[in-house]
Amino acid sequence: xxQSNNGTYRKLRRTVTLGVCGILLLFALSIVYVVxxxxxxxxxxxxxxxxxxxxxxxxxxxxxxxxxxxxxxKTRLLLKQGKADETLPGSxxxxxxxxxxxxxxLIVDRDGVVSHWTGAxxxxxxxxHSSYTYHFNRSEDRLFxxxxxxxxxxxxxxxxxxxxxxxxxxxxxxxxxxAVVSIDRLAEIFAGIERAPGSTLVVMNNDNQVWFRNPRVLxxxxxxxREVLKPYRDKRxxxxxxxxPFDGKAYWVVEKRMADFPLRILTSAEMTSVMAAExxxxxxxxxxxxxxxxxxxxxxxxxxxxxDDLERGENALQKSHDLLTKLSKQVPGVIYQFRLxxxxxxxxxxxxxxxxxxYEVTPEQVREDAALTIARIHPEDRNNVMSxxxxxxxxxxxxxxxxxxILPKQGLRWLRGDSRPERLEDSSVLWHGxxxxxxxxxxxxxxxxxxxxxxxxxLDNTSDYVYFKDQDSRIRFCSKTLATVTxxxxxxxxxxxxxxxxxxxxxxxxxxxxxxPIFKDGNPLINKIDPYYDLHGQLRWVNTNKWPVFDCDGKxxxxxxxxxxxxxxxxxxxxxxxxxxxxxxxxxxSVSHDMRQPLRMITGHLQLLERALRDTLDEESRTNMAxxxxxxxxxxxxxxxxxxxxxxxxxxxxxxxxxxxxxxDEAMVFLQPxxxxxxxxxxxxxxWPTVFASRDELSRLFLxxxxxxxxxxxxxxxxxxxxxxxVDSVNWRVSIRDNGIGIDPTxxxxxxxxxxxxxxxxxxxxxxxxxxxxxxIVEHHGGNIRAESQGEGCGSTxxxxxxxxxxxxQQAEEPFYE
Numbered sequence: 164x165x166q167s168n169n170g171t172y173r174k175l176r177r178t179v180t181l182g183v184c185g186i187l188l189l190f191a192l193s194i195v196y197v198v199x200x201x202x203x204x205x206x207x208x209x210x211x212x213x214x215x216x217x218x219x220x221x222x223x224x225x226x227x228x229x230x231x232x233x234x235x236x237k238t239r240l241l242l243k244q245g246k247a248d249e250t251l252p253g254s255x256x257x258x259x260x261x262x263x264x265x266x267x268x269l270i271v272d273r274d275g276v277v278s279h280w281t282g283a284x285x286x287x288x289x290x291x292h293s294s295y296t297y298h299f300n301r302s303e304d305r306l307f308x309x310x311x312x313x314x315x316x317x318x319x320x321x322x323x324x325x326x327x328x329x330x331x332x333x334x335x336x337x338x339x340x341x342a343v344v345s346i347d348r349l350a351e352i353f354a355g356i357e358r359a360p361g362s363t364l365v366v367m368n369n370d371n372q373v374w375f376r377n378p379r380v381l382x383x384x385x386x387x388x389r390e391v392l393k394p395y396r397d398k399r400x401x402x403x404x405x406x407x408p409f410d411g412k413a414y415w416v417v418e419k420r421m422a423d424f425p426l427r428i429l430t431s432a433e434m435t436s437v438m439a440a441e442x443x444x445x446x447x448x449x450x451x452x453x454x455x456x457x458x459x460x461x462x463x464x465x466x467x468x469x470x471d472d473l474e475r476g477e478n479a480l481q482k483s484h485d486l487l488t489k490l491s492k493q494v495p496g497v498i499y500q501f502r503l504x505x506x507x508x509x510x511x512x513x514x515x516x517x518x519x520x521x522y523e524v525t526p527e528q529v530r531e532d533a534a535l536t537i538a539r540i541h542p543e544d545r546n547n548v549m550s551x552x553x554x555x556x557x558x559x560x561x562x563x564x565x566x567x568x569i570l571p572k573q574g575l576r577w578l579r580g581d582s583r584p585e586r587l588e589d590s591s592v593l594w595h596g597x598x599x600x601x602x603x604x605x606x607x608x609x610x611x612x613x614x615x616x617x618x619x620x621x622l623d624n625t626s627d628y629v630y631f632k633d634q635d636s637r638i639r640f641c642s643k644t645l646a647t648v649t650x651x652x653x654x655x656x657x658x659x660x661x662x663x664x665x666x667x668x669x670x671x672x673x674x675x676x677x678x679x680p681i682f683k684d685g686n687p688l689i690n691k692i693d694p695y696y697d698l699h700g701q702l703r704w705v706n707t708n709k710w711p712v713f714d715c716d717g718k719x720x721x722x723x724x725x726x727x728x729x730x731x732x733x734x735x736x737x738x739x740x741x742x743x744x745x746x747x748x749x750x751x752x753s754v755s756h757d758m759r760q761p762l763r764m765i766t767g768h769l770q771l772l773e774r775a776l777r778d779t780l781d782e783e784s785r786t787n788m789a790x791x792x793x794x795x796x797x798x799x800x801x802x803x804x805x806x807x808x809x810x811x812x813x814x815x816x817x818x819x820x821x822x823x824x825x826x827x828d829e830a831m832v833f834l835q836p837x838x839x840x841x842x843x844x845x846x847x848x849x850x851w852p853t854v855f856a857s858r859d860e861l862s863r864l865f866l867x868x869x870x871x872x873x874x875x876x877x878x879x880x881x882x883x884x885x886x887x888x889x890v891d892s893v894n895w896r897v898s899i900r901d902n903g904i905g906i907d908p909t910x911x912x913x914x915x916x917x918x919x920x921x922x923x924x925x926x927x928x929x930x931x932x933x934x935x936x937x938x939x940i941v942e943h944h945g946g947n948i949r950a951e952s953q954g955e956g957c958g959s960t961x962x963x964x965x966x967x968x969x970x971x972x973q974q975a976e977e978p979f980y981e
Contacts, residue, residue, distance in 0.1 A: 176470055183463045187456050194448040201444055205437045206415065210402060212359055213417040217400075217430035220353060220364055221419055227264065227352065228424050231325050231342050232306055234258045234268075238340045239329040242270065255281045264352065266316055267343040271295050273336060287315070294326035294341045302336065304328060308425050310372050311346060311385040321346040321384035323374065346384050350375035361433025363407075363414065369425045405431065413438065496599030497521045501533065501582065503556055504591045509533040512593070521578060521598050523570045541567035541575070556592040559584050565601065577605040622654060628705065628727040631712075634720065636661055636678060648697060670695055678709065681723050685711045689893060689966065690945075692734065693727065703731040818944075821858055823888070823895065824851035829858075830865035837873050841882050845869075849888035852895055854967060860940045867937050868961050872901035875959075894946075895967055900960040906952035941965065 241251055255268045259281050270279040275290025289295050297307045307326045314320040326341040353364055354377050364377040367388065376383040402417040414431035421428065497517035503509045510533050511518070514526040522529075522536045529536055540548055544566040555562040565579045582596020622629065622642045630641035638657045646654040649665045662671040673693060680686045688709040697703050705727035712722040773780075773788050780788065827847070831838070838845065854861075872884045885900045934950075941948040946965035952958065 176467055179466055179470070180463065183459050187452075187459060190455055191452055194452055198441070198444050198448050202437075202441050205440060209415050209432045209434065209437055210417065213362065213415055213430050213432040214400075214402070216359070216362060216364070216432075217417045217419045217428055219356070220366075220430060221421060221428050223353065223356070224366065224426070224428060225421060225423065227262075227349065228325070228421075228426075230262065231265070231344065232327070232423075234262075235306070235325060235327045235340045235342060238268075238270065239327055242329050242337075242340070251279055255279065264344050264348040265342055266314070266322060266345045266348070267341075269341040269343070270338065271341060272338040275299070278338070282316075289341070292324070292341075294324040295339055298326060298328035298339050299336060301328075304330075306424070308368065310368060310370065311374055313385075314345065317345070317347075321374075346375050350377055350379060353377050354379075359432060361435060363431045363433075365429040365431070367427055367429065369420075369427065374426070404434065407431070496597050498597045499582075499594075501594040501596075502587075502591055503552065503594075504589075509537070511536075521600060522568065523572055539568045539570060541569055543567070555584055555594070559586065559592075562594060562596070575602075576600055577602045626729075628729075629725070631722060631724050632678075633722045634682060636675065636682075638665075639722065648695070650698065667696060677707075678723060681709055681711050682720050685713065685718075685720050687711060687892060688725075692730065695727075703729060704734045706730045706733075818855055818857050820853055820855055821861075822851065823854045823856075823861070826856075826858060826861035827851070827865050827886070829862045830869060833866055834869055834873065837870070841873060841876075843873055843882035843884060845884045845886065847886045850890050851888050852890045852967065854895055854965065856944055856965065860943065864937055864940045864963070867934070868899045871934070871961075872899060872903060872959075876901070876903040890967070893966060894964050896962065896964045898960055898962040900958065902958045905955045905957040906950060906959050907955055908952060937961075937963075 238251065238254065241254065251270070259265050259268055268279075268281045269277050269287070269289065271289050271294075272278050275288075275295050277286040277289060280286060293309045294307060297309075304327070309324040309326075311321045311323055314322045316322075322343050322345050324341050324343045326339045328339050329337050331337045349366075353366075353375075365388075366374040366376075368374070371388045373383050373386045373388060400417065400419045402415070405414050405416045406412070407414055413434045415434055415437075416429060416431045418427055418429040420426075495517070497520075498513075498515045499511055499518065500513040501509065502512055510531050511526065511529040514529060516526065518524060518526055518529070518536075522539055524535050537545070537549070548564055548566050551562060551564050554560075562580065562582045562584065565577065568576050568578055570576060577600070578598050579601045580596060580598040582594040585593045585595065587593055622640065625642050626644060628642060628645045628648070630645055631639045633639055637659050641654045641657050643654050646652065646657055649657070651657055657665065662674045665671070666674065670693075677688055677691060677693070681688060688707065691707045693705050693707045695703055695705055707725065707727045709723050709725035711720045712724055713719060714721045773785075776784075831845075837843075869884065869886070873882055876882050880902065883902045885898075887898050887900075889896045938948050941963045944965045946963055948961070948963040951960045951962070
């Protein structure tokens with residue numbers, strides 16, 4: 164919008180500027196038009212005067228020359244009539260006296276000899292004169308006018324000769340009649356004619372040789388002028404502006420060619436006065452133009468300045484509007500003004516673009532009428548909202564309201580409005596405020612209420628002991644069962660109490676000590692059996708799990724969450740089962756141990772019989788003897804396996820914290836000869852943690868599993884074994900993958916049974932107790948074991964998973980609560 168306003172003002176400024184420039188241009192053109200018309204009028208007057216003067220001069224000159232030509236014709240007639248001797252001298256003298264411009268009259272015969280003349284002294288020689296030679300070489304009767312020549316009578320003057328031929332009776336050339344005219348005397352005739360100031364008269368022949376110029380200029384006669392005018396547009400007259408070669412001034416020249424004589428009359432009018440008047444008018448016009456343009460430019464400056472002020476004001480207003488728009492876009496919801504008129508009408512004089520999300524309407528749609536937004540308020544909330552608006556208007560108090568709307572696209576939404584009213588002069592009320600969408604908050608509140616209800620229901624009805632403690636081991640909340648077992652009516656009575664305030668000292672100490680690693684290291688407590696006393700003072704047992712609760716940084720422990728389940732009956736059953744298992748294991752060990760003695764006696768006596776009867780026994784007897792010895796040996800191996808199985812957890816090293824990788828390395832040392840002999844490739848990878856286990860049992864587990872991977876393979880295939888370890892917060896997982904003979908998936912369930920064999924004894928030796936022993940070791944450590952294979956020839960993967968257990972804590976005698 165700001166760019167649009169700037170563009171509008173730029174266009175307006177450009178329009179005003181162009182308008183002023185257009186006015187100046189029109190004014191300038193008007194001045195130019197007036198000056199040009201005045202100049203043209205002046206030039207037309209000057210040209211008309213020059214043209215009239217030229218015509219007058221032509222008439223005057225033509226009369227003089229016609230008189231001279233008439234005399235020549237008259238004299239020639241006398242010569243033809245033969246009266247020359249009688250009347251010619253007097254005629255010549257009389258003509259010479261009547262025409263002062265004539266300086267001499269001559270009659271020249273055929274041979275170029277002057278027969279009559281008006282001069283004195285010796286007769287002039289004219290046989291080489293142009294007035295004679297021109298006619299001598301031509302037979303036509305034509306007036307000849309010679310070029311200007313220096314006068315033979317008066318030094319410094321010029322003269323021209325007019326001549327006509329005369330002929331004899333046979334029309335043969337007989338001579339010429341010549342009239343010599345003084346150019347200076349002829350010029351004196353025209354000098355008496357009144358002329359305009361600055362005007363000149365030039366008479367010249369067709370070869371541009373000047374006869375005379377009025378006013379006279381020394382040496383003008385006989386000079387040759389260059390052509391300065393354009394060619395004749397007609398046969399007789401032309402005009403134009405010329406710079407005089409005599410005085411260097413500008414003249415308006417009219418040149419006219421005489422009809423009967425080879426002469427041209429050139430009349431010029433000096434243009435100085437015209438040009439001076441033109442310059443004066445131009446100066447006046449320029450001064451007027453400068454005054455008018457100055458006024459217009461001052462007016463333009465004031466207008467542009469006013470427009471600049473308006474533009475700056477609008478730009479500042481637009482910037483404020485843009486800033487408000489930007490801020491309103493960043494604010495969740497809509498910033499608005501809501502106006503309520505006394506007659507009940509309402510509208511939104513201003514609403515930010517957020518109203519498109521809040522009410523799904525545009526600001527333009529509600530600028531005159533707010534009915535569209537009111538219609539979208541939930542029907543159950545509409546009356547309450549409008550009542551609160553009227554109450555705010557009546558008391559002029561702030562308006563705060565939470566209500567629902569039903570929108571076409573978003574459906575049901577929760578809104579919160581906050582605004583303050585202002586009463587206007589027309590008694591209407593204008594609220595300034597904002598409305599935000601609180602749907603998410605409302606949903607969270609409802610969800611929190613439901614969660615709180617469900618949580619309280621859980622705490623009131625669970626049979627387990629559930630509790631949450633802060634970092635000072637004080638109870639934040641707990642289940643009703645914990646309150647009941649400790650003699651309280653409501654679990655809220657336990658909030659803020661230590662275990663030492665609830666349980667006997669010896670029990671509280673156990674709980675305190677087992678929680679210290681949780682608070683210090685963030686290690687959870689998993690499946691620990693703890694004692695407690697019921698309301699009757701009977702010792703009972705619970706299975707306890709406690710987990711750390713971390714701060715938002717994921718590192719700082721700020722509390723713990725725990726659950727304890729009564730396992731007294733389970734513990735009693737397990738103890739009875741444990742005693743039964745111990746008795747069974749002792750019985751199995753005793754039976755296995757006692758059976759080996761008679762078995763060794765049988766084997767020994769069979770060997771003695773074999774050696775004693777070696778030479779007497781036939782083949783069949785020796786075969787039967789071998790079967791008996793082999794059976795006794797296999798039975799001994801099976802009894803040894805049973806003894807190993809019975810020793811797990813009873814005759815092995817006790818559990819302790821140890822590095823799991825060390826147990827693997829110990830097994831690898833025992834298997835090193837087989838590994839080297841088979842050139843086996845073993846890849847060990849992953850994280851190997853510290854675990855709570857029996858060292859020799861864990862080593863035996865690795866020994867059996869890796870040994871099977873080396874053993875159960877095709878003879879021509881190099882063993883490749885991958886041993887990987889993975890750890891999480893609760894369990895440790897190990898996988899041993901090989902490229903051996905594989906396992907039929909349908910037979911995997913038989914793998915971990917007693918004396919179970921999937922391969923012929925003739926192909927792979929063994930008792931079938933190795934994997935049963937592995938299962939026994941893993942289960943003794945609280946874990947599980949499994950096998951996977953895609954089928955025979957596809958290799959196998961054996962995996963076991965053990966919990967990362969916490970060892971028993973040593974009881975401390977010092978106080979455990981401050």
